[in-house]
Amino acid sequence: MENSPQANKKLPVYAVTYTSNMDKLKQAKNGDFSSWRGKIKKHGSELIEVSEGFDKKLDCLLHRQELVNKYSDHPLHFYNPEAYTVYVVNLDKEVWDYNGFKKQNNGKLPSNGCYLYIGQTSKTAKQRFKIHKSKKNGKPHPDSSTKVVHPHGESLNLELMKKYTNGNKYTELDSLLMERKLAIDLRKLGYATYYN
Incomplete structure (x- = not known):
């Protein structure tokens, strides 16, 4: 709007x-x-x-x-443009060593063995993932999730993105609400998830 x-x-x-x-x-x-x-x-x-x-x-x-x-x-x-998308990143299992990740999942390991980061962006999911993984002056990019995606991100989970968000565009507020909802819904399906 x-x-x-x-x-x-x-x-x-x-x-x-x-x-x-x-x-x-x-x-x-x-x-x-x-x-x-x-x-x-x-x-x-x-x-x-x-x-x-x-x-x-x-x-x-x-x-x-x-x-x-x-x-x-x-x-x-x-x-308040509809210019944001929600994306899903596959994480390695070592992300469990980060206490913030454990805390968001109430200490419960994923029943399916999958660890995910759910984010929102005004960029494409590919561009955002590239920023998460890049360095600036030898350090993680300042716009990266330095404790989760930068060290533990493996790839975008295109299958879950297609199933749940399908490239839909949201307002900034709606994208943050969707980010949270998707993280909670995927947790109920046996994933360990993290969102900001």
């Missing part, structure tokens, strides 16, 4: 977005939107509401949706 009303000089347009860049947020609190992009950079003039302290992106995006609903009776700019 994208709602982009025509500008009206008498009626303000609200924009709902998020950032993890604290410097950018501080500037915006002072009325400086020069470090933002697009319509916010060009037309931003005042912060109406700021919500901080989200540990997970999913929580942030759920709150963003609440704000969209809250301000839906105002002219609203909310860029």
